Amino acid sequence: xxxxxxxxxxxxxxxxxxxxxxxxxxxxxxxxxxxxxxxxxxxxxxxxxxxxxxxxxxxxxxxxxxxxxxxxxxxxxxxxxxxxxxxxxxxxxxxxxxxxxxxxxxxxxxxxx
Amino acid sequence: xxxxxxxxxxxxxxxxxxxxxxxxxxxxxxxxxxxxxxxxxxxxxxxxxxxxxxxxxxxxxxxxxxxxxxxxxxxxxxxxxxxxxxxxxxxxxxxxxxxxxxxxxxxxxxxxxxxx
Numbered sequence: 001x002x003x004x005x006x007x008x009x010x011x012x013x014x015x016x017x018x019x020x021x022x023x024x025x026x027x028x029x030x031x032x033x034x035x036x037x038x039x040x041x042x043x044x045x046x047x048x049x050x051x052x053x054x055x056x057x058x059x060x061x062x063x064x065x066x067x068x069x070x071x072x073x074x075x076x077x078x079x080x081x082x083x084x085x086x087x088x089x090x091x092x093x094x095x096x097x098x099x100x101x102x103x104x105x106x107x108x109x110x111x112x113x
Numbered sequence: 114x115x116x117x118x119x120x121x122x123x124x125x126x127x128x129x130x131x132x133x134x135x136x137x138x139x140x141x142x143x144x145x146x147x148x149x150x151x152x153x154x155x156x157x158x159x160x161x162x163x164x165x166x167x168x169x170x171x172x173x174x175x176x177x178x179x180x181x182x183x184x185x186x187x188x189x190x191x192x193x194x195x196x197x198x199x200x201x202x203x204x205x206x207x208x209x210x211x212x213x214x215x216x217x218x219x220x221x222x223x224x225x226x227x228x229x
Contacts, residue, residue, distance in 0.1 A: 004156070033217070035219075040221070040222075041221055042117075042203050042205075042219035042220050043157070043203070043219045045216060045218070045219075048217075056214040056215070056216065091156065091157070093157075099164070101162050102147075102217070103159065104149075104157040104158070105156050106154075106155060106156045107156060
């Protein structure tokens with residue numbers, strides 16, 4: 001079946017611009033997670049959703065970052081006033097429930113120039 | 114604080130030899146432990162997990178991992194390495210946070226290089 005998909009695969013933007021990153025989870029998965037991975041590091045937790053609500057957003061670095069999942073399926077990570085330090089690979093994952101293993105998408109590589 | 118440590122940045126092993134990739138953890142409650150593998154330009158793939166039960170867990174591609182509560186370790190193993198096993202391996206732990214929600218914490222990764 002279809003796995004987790006993320007679009008775009010690459011995004012280059014200028015400092016100060018707004019970006020949206022999209023995640024399409026596996027159908028039927030109730031939990032959805034966003035991570036950020038910098039070079040040489042493991043995935044860093046940002047936020048996760050159980051259904052439509054953000055169950056834990058404590059990993060979002062500041063209020064420039066926001067994520068939504070309005071219908072409990074597709075999610076969008078939004079970054080305002082991007083900074084060069086936001087450059088990283090943003091990973092999305094979904095799982096059937098919180099107790100199950102996560103399935104990851106291929107990631108979106110964000111480069112802020 | 115919850116944490117996961119992968120003490121080796123890189124592990125080199127000859128093809129056909131057994132391999133071990135180390136992971137230790139620190140959590141407040143009973144841990145759920147996971148191993149993921151990341152191939153170049155691809156997303157993380159689930160290998161195996163420990164939740165409860167037998168300490169030796171078998172997973173995909175012939176990998177297994179041993180949960181050791183007293184040593185707080187969850188080392189990944191394979192009896193005979195293949196060149197195609199060369200990749201980046203991540204250990205992760207799910208812990209129940211004080212807020213009542215779950216947090217997943219990943220290690221920094223270990224690059225496995227299997228030499229022909």
